[in-house]
Amino acid sequence: MRNLASLLLLFLVLLAAGPLQAAPRRDFANQYQPRRTVEVDTRREGDSLRVYLRFPNRIAQRRRVPLRVMGWIDFDARRPLWQDTVRGAARRLRPDGDVDRLSFALPISRLVSGHALSVAFGDAEDAMGGDAAWLRLTPENLNRSFIFIDSLSRPLMRRYVRAREVFGVDAYAPGQTLNAYRYPLSSLAAAPPMATSNTLGQQPRTLGLQDSARFNADQLLRLPAGLYLLRLGNRGPSQGLLVEENRFPQLTSADELIAPLIYVSTSEERQKLFDAPDPKKAVDYFWLGVASDDQDKARQLIRQFYGRVVVANTIFSAHKAGWLTDRGMLYQILGAPETVYRSGNEERWVYRGYQSLNTIFVFRAKPSIFAPDNYELVRRPEHEFLWYAAVELWRKGLIAQPGR
Template identity: 50%
Template sequence: MSSCSLFMRAVFSCLLVTLFSLSSLSGLRAAPRRDFAEQYRPGRQVLADTRREDDSLRVYLRFPGNNFRPGQVMYVAAWASYTAKQPKWQYPVRMRSGHFRQEPSGTWVDIALPLSRVPLGQIISVQPSLVPASAATAPSKAQPSNAQLPPPNSDYTDGALWLTITPARLNSSYILTDSLGLPLLRRYLRTGESFGVSSYGAEQILQTRRYALSSQPALPPMTNPAAVAQPRTLSLADSASFSTGQAVRLSSGLYLIRAGSNSAWSGLLVEENSFPELTSADELIAPLTFSTTSAERKKLFDAPDPKKAVDKFWLDLAGGNQALAKQLIRTYYGRVMEANRLFSAHKAGWLTDRGLMYLVLGPPESVYREVGQEQWVYRSDPERAATYTFRAKPSTFAPEHYELVRRPEYERLWYAAVEQWRKGTTVRAGR
């Protein structure tokens, strides 16, 4: 064989390898992992609750912002898993009068799904249309045309809600409402805050059981939970009953509630003061448990004016720089408040495993989900770059509770993150 032929074969082989590599890279780019981090960014969470209504499941949602328009389309889709590339089915639902309301706090929507389409274990997503309401036309068919679907490169997470259909969702015939009668869409209240119960069908009796609040913070990510004694039982403090037609106010505590004798119990957290915000000195000092020693916290608690002592603590960390101290305070306690909003269930959100990581490391840069598991990824700061895995550990009080998989190798990363707070460099670097 001539040297020219050998040369041409080598060139052809190189071209094939290059084309195959480019094709593979293109495929990877076309199908990235679905990222749910938006739900953990301040002001981006979509809130939801559900109520069983005969042969339908009604989904109540509140989307952030109020730039929706009457007649705009919501795309409802069902998925076999969080990583599925294509939905099992999808159809548009137009927002109709009486089921769509815009308020300064967000946009309220409710839609009804046939129970036959949402079996136990099904994962449902609800996404606002990506085109103006005037350009979206909901078809009469169950399956919309391609022009009415989100674009092919959409990962169905932009401004969307993802919801797993659990036994509790399929069996609950009521939702909690606020003082205005709107869906509450959260499982925490403030002491004395008025709320109600909206039942489907006959009026039911609301039953409550109260337990003591927990102040036990989550353990650092490198700590072996088996080495630390944890309380395993709760003692019943009292119980009460209310008509679902009356306004209800509760004292602080961890509650089990249910409307009717046939429904399942669910958890409700009732906290004092301005929860999820922090106002008292004790509330400001307690979250410092992750970045201070016990002696430092005792000194703050015992100070003649604890609030002034907290201000001085942050000013000292900032080296006397008042502007930096204010920024540190805003960032730290802003994260506490956001963790309370996001993760409160059987205890205040900042006390939970996800609240712990959110407070010290900030919102995760990427969140990947599988059934029963979440992975939080931090990558921008080399000193703290890591992936943390949380596994679902649901309970009656906290059906969406996740626990961190703790590892010894997280120790160096953890102390590096704490040290950045101690030196006041967390906000300097824009972290």
């Protein structure tokens, strides 16, 4: 009876305290906000891994607190496997315009492929949150002994350059040969989120090599447009690089402005734009028609639509331009996700209250040698209503906004 009375008392106490609350899941939505994302890259240096960070908006300079590093078994783990602080991190900060740069080394013995790292200035909660710099540890970034740099020898922190843009490869061991293999660029846009396997059609399994060249790893390069695989030596580490024309990720030519309209227009409409005597002016008239001849609204629509294309290019470009990818497609039409969850090899994008609906889009990792961080959308018939509703908002001159 005494045990029963004790259990009853415990139950009443818990009931009075309210329902038990599970720990909130980690939200990675800010990883897809360019002005908030801390960019990260790595280079293998003997028995260490050098981690390069670029902080936006000079936020690192404003936070004179320890730089914390944590190792996790996965993105959704509740407790880190280990944690540490980087000594003298504030002294290593290098201001560069409106960003701060910093690098530090970790012993490779502490790092396991498949695990994750988080890095942040602040207390432990900052390094545990989704706003920290997060990195999935893969064989590629654990073993790659070079990084891309710009013409001033600063880490490039991206996997794309513009055609004939000057850049270089900074290898840990000097005097090596760099082999460059060029493949054709892809212009295949992502299929709608409700497309079936029959609609998707057969995707090419291999890419045809167009040409190759050999350079010294320490020389500055200018490459023509293409998708490249850059490899140190014949069997050394490699990394993919997208080389695009014009002012990528910006859009400047008529073709670049017309192509992303594939998600909100018919093929006949786009063909008329391509065939127009002045395609750029025809694009302006297209948006003016959408805005019912309201010039202010047309300008707003153009800024919003192509602004999202540029963001998608900035964040998701790897094996092809970011707006062509599955995540780039959703970002362009629906905007930034309100919440992003990561678990194992999945990402879940949550839009709450969008068109009076709560919708979750599931992406599954499909890495490749060109795009180790690539994710593909799990397409489902139930996405059809929301997709067409969002497209219709664009077609009526209303900017589709997420619930955030």
